[in-house]
Amino acid sequence: MMLRDRFDQLLIVALVGVLIFTAVLMAGAGPRDDNQDAQAANRRFEREMLHQARVAFIERHYSPVITLRDNGSLPDALLKLEELSRTLPGEAHNDLLSGDILLRMGQFDRAVSKLAKAVRSKADYVDSASPLSERPLIESAVSEGLPLIRDRLRVQPDNLTLAKVLKDGYYLQSRLAGGCE
Amino acid sequence: MSLSLRDRHLWVVLAAGAGLGVLGALLSVWGNPQNSGICVSCFIENTSGALGLHDNERMQYLRPELIGFVLGSILCASLFREFRSRGGSAPLARLVSGVFLIVGSAVFIGCPIKLFLRLMAGDISSLAGLFGLIAGVWIGLQGLARGVDLGRAEDERGATGLLVPAGFILLLVFLLARPSFLLFSDRGSAAQHAPLFISLAVGLLLGVLAQRSRFCVTGSVRDGLLMGTRSPLLWGFFAFLIGAFVTNIFMGRFTFGLYGQPGAHLEYLWSFLGMLLVGWLSVLIGGCPFRQLIKAGEGDADAGLAVVGMLLGGGLVQSWGVAATAAGVATSGKISVLVGLAFVLLISLLFRDRTV
Numbered sequence: 034m035m036l037r038d039r040f041d042q043l044l045i046v047a048l049v050g051v052l053i054f055t056a057v058l059m060a061g062a063g064p065r066d067d068n069q070d071a072q073a074a075n076r077r078f079e080r081e082m083l084h085q086a087r088v089a090f091i092e093r094h095y096s097p098v099i100t101l102r103d104n105g106s107l108p109d110a111l112l113k114l115e116e117l118s119r120t121l122p123g124e125a126h127n128d129l130l131s132g133d134i135l136l137r138m139g140q141f142d143r144a145v146s147k148l149a150k151a152v153r154s155k156a157d158y159v160d161s162a163s164p165l166s167e168r169p170l171i172e173s174a175v176s177e178g179l180p181l182i183r184d185r186l187r188v189q190p191d192n193l194t195l196a197k198v199l200k201d202g203y204y205l206q207s208r209l210a211g212g213c214e
Numbered sequence: 215m216s217l218s219l220r221d222r223h224l225w226v227v228l229a230a231g232a233g234l235g236v237l238g239a240l241l242s243v244w245g246n247p248q249n250s251g252i253c254v255s256c257f258i259e260n261t262s263g264a265l266g267l268h269d270n271e272r273m274q275y276l277r278p279e280l281i282g283f284v285l286g287s288i289l290c291a292s293l294f295r296e297f298r299s300r301g302g303s304a305p306l307a308r309l310v311s312g313v314f315l316i317v318g319s320a321v322f323i324g325c326p327i328k329l330f331l332r333l334m335a336g337d338i339s340s341l342a343g344l345f346g347l348i349a350g351v352w353i354g355l356q357g358l359a360r361g362v363d364l365g366r367a368e369d370e371r372g373a374t375g376l377l378v379p380a381g382f383i384l385l386l387v388f389l390l391a392r393p394s395f396l397l398f399s400d401r402g403s404a405a406q407h408a409p410l411f412i413s414l415a416v417g418l419l420l421g422v423l424a425q426r427s428r429f430c431v432t433g434s435v436r437d438g439l440l441m442g443t444r445s446p447l448l449w450g451f452f453a454f455l456i457g458a459f460v461t462n463i464f465m466g467r468f469t470f471g472l473y474g475q476p477g478a479h480l481e482y483l484w485s486f487l488g489m490l491l492v493g494w495l496s497v498l499i500g501g502c503p504f505r506q507l508i509k510a511g512e513g514d515a516d517a518g519l520a521v522v523g524m525l526l527g528g529g530l531v532q533s534w535g536v537a538a539t540a541a542g543v544a545t546s547g548k549i550s551v552l553v554g555l556a557f558v559l560l561i562s563l564l565f566r567d568r569t570v
Contacts, residue, residue: 080400163401207473207474207479210474210475211476212248212249212250212323212475212477213246213403214256214539
């Protein structure tokens with residue numbers, strides 16, 4: 034039974050003392066102390082820096098492609114992207130811009146595959162909260178491209194490449210639908 | 215023994231099932247990710263991330279629902295004098311089982327509760343998981359009938375059953391005080407959440423109902439297989455399904471189909487095996503991830519160890535890329551499920567009373 038002897042009583046008193054001391058420290062520190070505020074601010078700052086660095090990186094390397102795309106020189110923009118893919122292999126933005134340009138050119142199956150590849154390596158592209166979000170582009174690729182790809186696959190059921198593109202389309206659809214993962 | 219409508223326990227079970235279904239679907243409407251209004255494994259992964267156990271910036275949030283489940287359970291158990299500090303049966307096996315509960319769930323993308331929330335929102339890709347869960351529970355029952363048993367928890371000295379609830383009280387303090395070491399996602403699924411006090415209140419309510427009713431999804435499947443319609447838990451399970459289905463229909467959240475479903479993939483074999491692992495383990499350790507939290511709140515230190523294992527597993531599945539995404543299941547995920555199955559086979563061999 035607790036409090037039976039002096040040792041128990043001492044332990045209880047010490048426990049209450051430690052709890053009171055902790056509460057006093059917590060209350061005295063306010064909701065956050067300066068050091069905590071600084072740590073949290075540093076983390077936010079680093080995250081913001083990373084976002085900005087990525088946006089700056091994209092602008093620096095891909096602005097010629099974006100200019101060509103906006104001027105309607107779509108094949109030239111694709112050529113420029115191919116050139117960039119040699120210096121920046123595996124860069125998700127390359128796939129995203131390829132998907133965008135191919136979509137404008139009406140090449141839905143290639144566009145969907147490229148966009149799926151971009152989203153697989155950078156989920157931020159489907160995230161409305163991200164500064165890198167390209168959700169409207171991906172939504173339009175899915176809404177325009179997926180029915181066409183499905184129709185073509187109905188006519189050519191043995192076309193394995195097209196089946197893979199359809200799977201990419203479903204992947205994008207699933208990512209757009211949200212969920213926890 | 216037949217089921218009586220005058221049995222008060224039956225009504226508590228029905229209330230728990232319906233509450234879990236309705237509130238599980240509503241939490242998505244209030245801000246939680248689609249079809250993940252309640253997903254214990256996803257929430258555990260989020261909580262592990264918030265505590266810094268993994269660095270996936272899209273999966274870090276201290277989910278108040280989990281805290282509510284445990285604290286609701288301890289409040290209710292204390293009120294009805296059912297809190298009993300107990301434990302000591304195969305603790306390490308239970309800890310590792312907790313890890314593999316999350317592995318199986320992460321490969322399927324969701325715990326058994328989310329499986330049915332997905333199904334009741336029209337996601338028929340989750341059927342593979344359903345068959346896996348039923349198969350796992352059935353295999354687990356075959357094992358139990360042949361003497362596989364991790365042992366019964368004994369009353370323990372020292373009130374060790376208080377440690378896990380105390381840990382969750384600490385998490386509540388963290389959630390309210392938001393110390394700087396906690397990590398919170400600003401994008402991704404962890405950034406989607408219902409308002410804090412609504413999540414906490416729902417968690418508390420469901421914790422209370424689940425403690426009183428002993429409601430558990432895998433337990434319902436188990437009792438359904440053993441007792442058929444005489445099982446109150448099975449009726450609670452039906453109430454859960456109907457509650458989730460009706461809420462999804464009313465809220466316009468029902469999208470019937472196989473493709474493009476939120477938080478789902480099309481690797482059916484691995485969905486099946488992931489949920490088989492969860493079902494089998496749940497029978498062996500006495501409940502799904504949700505039930506482990508409720509039992510931990512009742513003072514069951516063995517369930518508490520499974521909860522600690524789940525938190526560890528939540529960190530590992532994200533750090534090692536075990537968790538599946540809509541793109542499918544990574545090789546590390548497939549290997550982890552197979553290792554999990556090897557583990558459950560091994561403990562079935564080692565913890566078998568062959569005199570039965």
